[in-house]
Amino acid sequence: MTYRTDPRTAVGHIHLRVSDIDRAITFYSEVMGFELQQRYGAGAAFLSAGGYHHHIGLNTWDSKGGSAPPPGHTGLYHAAFLYPDRAALARALKAVIEAGVPIDGAADHGVSEAVYSRDPDGNGIEIYRDRPEAEWPRDATGALRMVNDPLDLKALLEEA
Incomplete structure (x- = not known):
């Protein structure tokens, strides 16, 4: 291998094509708890946690009224949202359940605890928390x- 990404590199944000911008904003703000930072015309919006410019971008530029990709096609598997600790993950899970969002699955991966669901456009959502690295199996x-x-x-x- 000739190149390795700087270990300080992080995934900065996701940007999703959605079919209904208002429905998507409602889901990501009222269910997932992100704050709307800016609407960009009638077809895009940017949301975040803690006032960051955006963790989530949403747009209907090429997808207004569209449908989710069918099973067996390529595309986004899920967007993962990392919570700082187990209590914060529990509160997020409680909000998802109280909103009536179906849970697709949940797993203890040894390094993390994760819960899976979908947004209104069928995009996979993972909410999770990492265990401290010293506890990783x-x-x-010494291999993970x-x-x-x-x-x-x-x-x-x-x-919660």
């Missing part, structure tokens, strides 16, 4: 050993 050689074990949602919700 490793084999005898992620798992896909069940996550106890009831126990998680008790921390």
Whole structure:
């Protein structure tokens, strides 16, 4: 390998094509709790946590009234939102459930705890929290050993 990305690099934001901008803004603000930072005309919006310029961009420029891609096609698998700790993840999960959003799955990956759902346009959403790196599962050689074990949602919700 001739190049490695700087280890300080992070994913800055996602930008999603949606079919209905107002419905998408409502989902990401009222269900997911992000704050609307700016509307860009009638076809785009930018939302964030904590006043950042945007973590989520939404637009209907090429997708107004469109449908979700059918199964078996390429595209976004999910957007993942990292919460700072288990209590914050629990509060986010509680908001999603109270909004009536179906949960697609949940997993304990050893390195993280994750819950999966979908936005109104069918885009996959993951809400998760990382465990401290010192707790990540490793084999005898020190190599990372992620798992896909069940996550106890009831126990998680008790921390909300």
